[in-house]
Amino acid sequence: MSDTFKKIRRRFWLILNILVVFWVLLGVLCLRVPPHEFWPAGFVALSLPGALVLNVLFLLYWLIKRSWLLVLPLLVIILGWGYYSRLMAFNFSDEQPEGAKTLQVLSYNVHVFNAYTDTDGSAREASSEMIDWVATHPADVYCLQEFYSNRGSNTYNTISRIGNRYDKYRYFSVSYVDRNKADIGTAIFSRYPILNKGIIRFGESNVNRAIWADLNVKGDTVRIYSTHLQSMSIKSQDIENTYSAIGNEESFKKEGRNLARRLKKGFIARSHQVEKLLEHINESPHPVIVCGDFNDMPSSYTYNQLARNLQNAFVEAGTGVGATYNGPLPFLRIDNQFYSEGLRAYSFQTHYEMGLSDHFPISAKYVLEEE
Incomplete structure (x- = not known):
């Protein structure tokens, strides 16, 4: 009886493991499906990290059981290592190559430097700290999204505080002007001269766009993109409302449908936007660095399209x-x-030391390799 029970249990876990493998395969397949052609693929791809984690747990389970069935999850890990490395990186050396041309790039969604939360001036000190942090960062290039500049304000005159004061070349593409006559958009600041520049507009959206600038980096030309794709449109309050609705079936369904609609809209919009961005990137006569707030995770069509054409700095050099x-x-x-x-x-x-925006800044250092 005991042996029969063990066989049933083993078969049960094996079936579950096989289902997880199919889940991984389906998720990987959906990474290649444009959500504007089949939007459910976006949700399946979004679930891929869960399948990858479960596959690791099955590997540990079969290892503890000392079963040869560990070969199944192990093969998934080996064959799908590229997808695991998108979720977690293991690079521990950041030694600067001697004698090489290098370039450091900072990318940061600055959340309009929190200007809209500063209704009574109480947040001005924190905003000023954020602006000074950006202005004095040692990077050669800053790619800033949701950039905000108000010439009539000493605190928020960021073009002057970042560009003029520190003698940087800049390109600021204004998406719109608010009621305080402040400019909001996407910006690139550089210690190297800007040779050429332009805007990539994504359809009717005036907020989401990419800008690019060709920089003369010690005699070599590098094209830099600062990109802001369609937002997820999910606020902290929406997530909190969904959490609080657990236990109330009707309320939970309502909040869940609301989140699903917003995610669907974002999947579709970003799939169009990334294809337009890639068309421009593929026509570049120079090496490119594409920075920005992509509003999509590594298990998405957006990320996958970029990763198929380009290297990711976090995967190659992060930890x-x-x-x-x-x-x-x-x-x-x-x-x-x-x-x-x-x-x-x-x-x-x-x-992580700069936590004043709803995004953390990221920076990477690059070597300009000789042809």
């Missing part, structure tokens, strides 16, 4: 999980730096 979202959902890496041939990332850092 740990590298979460960049500073909000109630942990472990989300939605800010990235991708780069092309002709460059090599040798150092990557997520700056």
Whole structure:
């Protein structure tokens, strides 16, 4: 009887393991399906990290049981290592190559430097701290999203505080002007001269866009993109409402449908936007670094399209999980730096010391490789 029970239990766990393997395969397949053609693929791809984690747990289970069935999850890990490495990086050397041309790039969604929360001036000191942190960062290039500049304010005159005061070249593409006559948009600041520049507009959206600038880096030209794709449109309050609705079936369904609609809208919009961005990138005559707030995780069509064409600085030179979202959902890496041939990332850092925005800044160091 005992042997029969063991066989049934073993078969049960084997079936579950096989189902997880199919889940992984389906998730990987859905990474290649444009959500604007089949939007459910976006949700399946989003679930891929869960399948990958369960596969590791099955490996540990079969290892403890000393069963040859550990071969099944082990093969998934080996064959799918590229997808695991998107979630967690293991690079521990950031030594600068001697005699090579290097370039350090900072990317940061600055959340309008929290200007809209500063209704009574109480947040001004924190905003000023954030602006000074950016202005004095040792990076050669800053790619800033949700950039905010108000010439009529001593605190929020960021073009002057970051660009003029520290003698940086800049390109600021204004998305719109608010009621305080402040400019909001996407910016690139550089210690190297800007040779050429332009905007990539994503359809009717005026907020989401990418800007690019060709920089003369010690005689070589590198094209830098600062990108802001369609937002998830999910606020902290939405997540808290969903959590609080657990136990109330009707309320939970309502909040769940609300989140699903917003996610669906974002999946579709970003799939269009990333394809337009890649068209421009593929036509670049120079090596490129693509920075920004992509509002999508590594298990997404957006990320997958970029990763198929470019290297990711976190994967190649980072360590740990590298979460960049500073909000109630942990472990989300939605800010990235991708780069092309002709460059090599040798150092990557997520700056958790600067937690004043809803995003953490990220910086990477690159070697300009000789042709």
